[in-house]
Amino acid sequence: xxxxxxxxxxxxxxxxxxxxxxxxxxxxxxxxxxxxxxxxxxxxxxxxxxxxxxxxxxxxxxxxxxxxxxxxxxxxxxxxxxxxxxxxxxxxxxxxxxxxxxxxxxxxxxxxxxxxxxxxxxxxxxxxxxxxxxxxxxxxxxxxxxxxxxxxxxxxxxxxxxxxxxxxxxxxxxxxxxxxxxxxxxxxxxxxxxxxxxxxxxxxxxxxxxxxxxxxxxxxxxxxxxxxxxxxxxxxxxxxxxxxxxxxxxxxxxxxxxxxxxxxxxxxxxxxxxxxxxxxxxxxxxxxxxxxxxxxxxxxxxxxxxxxxxxxxx
Numbered sequence: 001x002x003x004x005x006x007x008x009x010x011x012x013x014x015x016x017x018x019x020x021x022x023x024x025x026x027x028x029x030x031x032x033x034x035x036x037x038x039x040x041x042x043x044x045x046x047x048x049x050x051x052x053x054x055x056x057x058x059x060x061x062x063x064x065x066x067x068x069x070x071x072x073x074x075x076x077x078x079x080x081x082x083x084x085x086x087x088x089x090x091x092x093x094x095x096x097x098x099x100x101x102x103x104x105x106x107x108x109x110x111x112x113x114x115x116x117x118x119x120x121x122x123x124x125x126x127x128x129x130x131x132x133x134x135x136x137x138x139x140x141x142x143x144x145x146x147x148x149x150x151x152x153x154x155x156x157x158x159x160x161x162x163x164x165x166x167x168x169x170x171x172x173x174x175x176x177x178x179x180x181x182x183x184x185x186x187x188x189x190x191x192x193x194x195x196x197x198x199x200x201x202x203x204x205x206x207x208x209x210x211x212x213x214x215x216x217x218x219x220x221x222x223x224x225x226x227x228x229x230x231x232x233x234x235x236x237x238x239x240x241x242x243x244x245x246x247x248x249x250x251x252x253x254x255x256x257x258x259x260x261x262x263x264x265x266x267x268x269x270x271x272x273x274x275x276x277x278x279x280x281x282x283x284x285x286x287x288x289x290x291x292x293x294x295x296x297x298x299x300x301x302x303x304x305x306x307x308x309x310x311x312x313x314x
Contacts, residue, residue, distance in 0.1 A: 071216050074230075075223035083293035090297035092288070093281030094133035094246075097303045101137075109239045109280040109298035116243050116302075122212035123204045123245075124225025126263060128191075131169025132201040132248050133284050134277075139307045140199060140248050144171030147183070147197040167286050171199040172307035174250040181254035186312040196253050196312060203284075204245040204266060209233050218263075223283075223296075239280050243300035247272075249310035258311040267308060275305040 066072040091107045132140045150171045182197040205222045209232035219225030247266040282297035
């Protein structure tokens, strides 16, 4: 006999999603029972899914105050800056990514135009924003629509971050109140507050300093993942080491629009992988606006110019 390779995939979904591959080698001449071969009694399996209740023998790296999380507190917590009265820190995000649009901000930093994995970068987090932070005329803009209208709508109990109100962004043009796929409710298990028919911008932050290929790869907050490995990030070439993939979706309740395994990366089928805007900008979030800027700059942004309909099950 030889060795039999057993591949086990544990797909666990939550705020810090991860797909872990466990490789177990067993000798075919071993007299151990199949049950023994699958036993985890003598090993501790680590997971980066918070509050993991699926497997009793899997310990979350976020448990025990994060003692098992090697990326904990790696966020340097660089403060935001006044970008009106002071010299700006560098290019900011989100931007106008309309096809053919050329921005006017002058910068020496050049974005990566090749896939991040080709630059030794891996995704360290997946998160989403209500409405879009970026702007693409005719795709997601002030003329888009959704179950709650467009920008300027402040809604309670739909917040992604825990406050009473949320600053919403632009909307896609897919929504049709007469089409059931935009109005049929879905029983959300993990993405609390998400709504069928709404527009969301999904971000995949990537970093060359991530704990790539390990249980610590995906982190919350994502800055811990970006700066996880010491001695990697070089501020002179940070645009070549840190980047974000961004793609815009209208959520529908229709499995025809299902795309598998989006924890790893965005959708690149057909035109969705061809029409991409590349620029250098900054990290985003509601603590920044036209007056207060992010100091985490310049980083590469790769943004899908087209909006996509996406099934709830994703």
